[in-house]
Amino acid sequence: xxxxxxxxxxxxxxxxQNVTLSCEQNLNxxxxxxxxxDPGQGLRLIYYSQIVNDFQKGDIAEGYSVSREKxxxxxxxxxxxxxxxxxxxLCASSMPxxxxxxxxxGPGTRLTVL
Amino acid sequence: xxxxxxxxxxxxxxxxxxxxxNCAYSNSASDYFIWYKQESGKGPQFIIDIxxxxxxxxxxxxxxxxxxTVKHLSxxxxxxxxxxxxxxxxxENWVGxxxxxxxxGAGTRLAVHP
Numbered sequence: 057x058x059x060x061x062x063x064x065x066x067x068x069x070x071x072x073q074n075v076t077l078s079c080e081q082n083l084n085x086x087x088x089x090x091x092x093x094d095p096g097q098g099l100r101l102i103y104y105s106q107i108v109n110d111f112q113k114g115d116i117a118e119g120y121s122v123s124r125e126k127x128x129x130x131x132x133x134x135x136x137x138x139x140x141x142x143x144x145x146l147c148a149s150s151m152p153x154x155x156x157x158x159x160x161x162g163p164g165t166r167l168t169v170l
Numbered sequence: 171x172x173x174x175x176x177x178x179x180x181x182x183x184x185x186x187x188x189x190x191x192n193c194a195y196s197n198s199a200s201d202y203f204i205w206y207k208q209e210s211g212k213g214p215q216f217i218i219d220i221x222x223x224x225x226x227x228x229x230x231x232x233x234x235x236x237x238x239t240v241k242h243l244s245x246x247x248x249x250x251x252x253x254x255x256x257x258x259x260x261x262e263n264w265v266g267x268x269x270x271x272x273x274x275g276a277g278t279r280l281a282v283h284p
Contacts, residue, residue, distance in 0.1 A: 146214070
């Protein structure tokens with residue numbers, strides 16, 4: 057998990073509620089990412105940020121929002137517009153360099169909608 | 171779109187044997203590949219990476235082979251141990267559009283039996 061922390065580890069949400077997942081890194085990485093993982097599947101990119109105060113939509117951004125006000129932090133909000141939010145959410149960070157971009161992952165947050 | 175996939179969804183091996191996990195990729199423009207290990211309920215952990223200008227790279231008990239001719243990647247684990255039991259993902263670092271994007275396969279589950 058390196059220097060990437062995610063909280064909480066488990067999160068329960070009632071339908072219609074927004075929830076925010078925390079991701080913090082102390083690796084001094086410029087880039088940060090949010091992925092969603094469903095059982096038996098690979099990771100799908102939700103949002104990414106290459107630098108502070110900038111972020112871009114990934115492949116499945118609908119129903120999610122992010123902010124990047126600090127280099128160390130990249131919180132993800134799962135809004136009520138996300139139709140099927142129950143999943144395992146992974147945050148990653150990287151320092152792109154010389155054509156390589158190894159992403160290092162946090163421990164994940166498991167979100168369950170009740 | 172282009173994607174990274176895996177030949178074998180589940181691999182069962184005896185403790186002490188060598189394991190080989192395979193991955194096929196379709197984007198010939200990708201120039202960097204990463205293998206991750208994910209244990210149950212945890213975030214993916216970086217194992218080893220390889221650039222496209224290399225055919226082979228070795229780490230501690232692991233070797234990654236890259237065959238660009240047939241767009242094939244493999245991860246070899248020597249003397250497999252019970253602690254190696256996990257899901258293994260290959261990821262393709264696709265560079266384009268001004269950002270780096272990791273494309274993940276669905277993963278191969280490695281089960282090590284005593």
